[in-house]
Amino acid sequence: MAAQRGEFRSRLGFILAAAGSAVGLGNIWGFPTQAASNGGGAFLFTYLVLAFALAYPALMAELLIGRHTHRNMSQALGALPQHAGLKRIGMLTGIGGLVTASLILSFYGIVAGWMLGFASSYPLEAIGFTQSAEWLITFSTPRNLTLTGIFMALTMSVVVGGVEDGIERWSRRLMPILIATLVVLSLYVLTLDGAMTGLSIYLRPDFSKILSGDLLIDALGSAFFSLSLGVGTMLIYGSYLSDNEHVPSVGAQVALLDVGIAVLAGFLILPAMYVADARGVAIFNAAGGLLSEDTLIFSVLPALFSTMDTIGLWLATAFFILMSIAALTSSISMLEVPVAYLIERHGLSRHRATLIAGCSIAAFSGLIALNFERLFGLVITISTRYGQPLLGIVVCLFAGWLWHRDALLAELKKNDTAADQRWFWKIWPLYVKWICPIIIGVILVRSIL
Ligand code: PHE
Numbered sequence: 270m271a272a273q274r275g276e277f278r279s280r281l282g283f284i285l286a287a288a289g290s291a292v293g294l295g296n297i298w299g300f301p302t303q304a305a306s307n308g309g310g311a312f313l314f315t316y317l318v319l320a321f322a323l324a325y326p327a328l329m330a331e332l333l334i335g336r337h338t339h340r341n342m343s344q345a346l347g348a349l350p351q352h353a354g355l356k357r358i359g360m361l362t363g364i365g366g367l368v369t370a371s372l373i374l375s376f377y378g379i380v381a382g383w384m385l386g387f388a389s390s391y392p393l394e395a396i397g398f399t400q401s402a403e404w405l406i407t408f409s410t411p412r413n414l415t416l417t418g419i420f421m422a423l424t425m426s427v428v429v430g431g432v433e434d435g436i437e438r439w440s441r442r443l444m445p446i447l448i449a450t451l452v453v454l455s456l457y458v459l460t461l462d463g464a465m466t467g468l469s470i471y472l473r474p475d476f477s478k479i480l481s482g483d484l485l486i487d488a489l490g491s492a493f494f495s496l497s498l499g500v501g502t503m504l505i506y507g508s509y510l511s512d513n514e515h516v517p518s519v520g521a522q523v524a525l526l527d528v529g530i531a532v533l534a535g536f537l538i539l540p541a542m543y544v545a546d547a548r549g550v551a552i553f554n555a556a557g558g559l560l561s562e563d564t565l566i567f568s569v570l571p572a573l574f575s576t577m578d579t580i581g582l583w584l585a586t587a588f589f590i591l592m593s594i595a596a597l598t599s600s601i602s603m604l605e606v607p608v609a610y611l612i613e614r615h616g617l618s619r620h621r622a623t624l625i626a627g628c629s630i631a632a633f634s635g636l637i638a639l640n641f642e643r644l645f646g647l648v649i650t651i652s653t654r655y656g657q658p659l660l661g662i663v664v665c666l667f668a669g670w671l672w673h674r675d676a677l678l679a680e681l682k683k684n685d686t687a688a689d690q691r692w693f694w695k696i697w698p699l700y701v702k703w704i705c706p707i708i709i710g711v712i713l714v715r716s717i718l
């Protein structure tokens with residue numbers, strides 16, 4: 270098994286790939302409406318504080334363990350402790366991460382398929398293929414199976430190229446397109462009637478709302494999901510990072526980009542909703558809250574686009590391409606988790622590993638699509654509500670308690686001889702040892718109760 274390990278060619282390549290993993294469907298369809306319904310600017314502020322005070326340290330735990338061991342999650346966690354029993358727990362946790370990443374990908378692939386369907390239906394409709402266009406945006410099992418299959422094939426075709434020629438190359442191509450599209454769409458929408466109302470609702474701080482405990486817990490939960498934590502994606506990307514890079518600062522740039530893009534998405538989604546409102550499209554649910562998630566993406570926004578003639582067609586296509594790109598750069602990071610494990614632990618070639626992991630996950634997606642009512646929500650709950658935080662706790666415990674302080678400092682000193690003078694060294698080890706596990710534990714217990 271002497272297969273050579275991949276390594277990101279450049280810092281920018283790594284940052285775009287890791288930010289690509291982090292920036293996904295969650296940022297664009299979850300964050301903006303959550304912010305608007307929960308105190309606007311005050312939520313934004315809380316989210317920023319939580320992301321940097323709690324999610325960033327957990328991200329650093331994954332990146333540092335990955336970079337230190339240059340291994341997949343299972344072998345990396347198995348390598349940190351000395352004690353044989355703990356090594357076994359580490360390896361099993363890594364396998365738990367792999368299973369959870371695969372479960373997330375299995376439902377994510379279905380949703381991403383819908384994005385592909387909407388993105389292609391607008392141009393098809395414009396050139397007269399009305400029936401196909403309608404089929405692509407109407408919920409049905411054959412449509413879900415077809416589009417998920419296509420999306421999984423796309424994901425596999427990137428991952429099979431490896432770290433440099435697959436993941437890094439495509440992240441470098443797609444992330445700038447994603448950011449540019451988001452900026453152009455928001456600038457355009459901001460010129461329309463009603464947009465300023467949305468903007469002021471997004472940004473107006475209502476501090477009375479953020480004191481609610483549930484809100485803090487929700488914001489923290491979404492920060493963890495958004496930074497792709499717990500399942501080994503950040504760990505495996507960290508393992509492909511060169512020893513010359515300063516992990517605390519590249520990690521901070523990744524977190525900043527992720528949060529920055531979520532905030533930027535708010536400048537598109539909220540104004541767009543109030544533009545829709547000004548044009549008579551319903552944007553509130555029966556309880557008076559803003560429509561969100563799937564209703565927002567698949568009914569409110571299409572209804573808005575349809576009030577706009579030709580420009581609406583372009584906007585709609587651009588928007589759903591944006592969503593498809595956001596999904597793809599995340600899904601490749603999820604698939605890389607089992608693929609890296611199969612290559613490093615079982616000596617498979619990247620081709621075989623990608624084929625086996627990709628097809629098994631696609632088959633599971635198929636099973637979900639065939640039993641949609643029963644399985645879709647269940648898989649989301651198991652993987653994101655319980656799996657991710659639980660694994661996140663174990664990763665923090667490994668970094669905080671089982672990684673020898675001298676070895677950790679040596680890791681930080683690889684490219685920063687004064688690492689022991691930095692605030693990072695003074696604060697972070699205590700953070701991952703105590704604060705992160707306790708707070709994630711509280712979230713987990715609360716979400717179970
Ligand atoms: N961070 C991604 C998003 O916001 C989801 C994700 C979770 C990606 C876990 C990888 C691993 O959509």
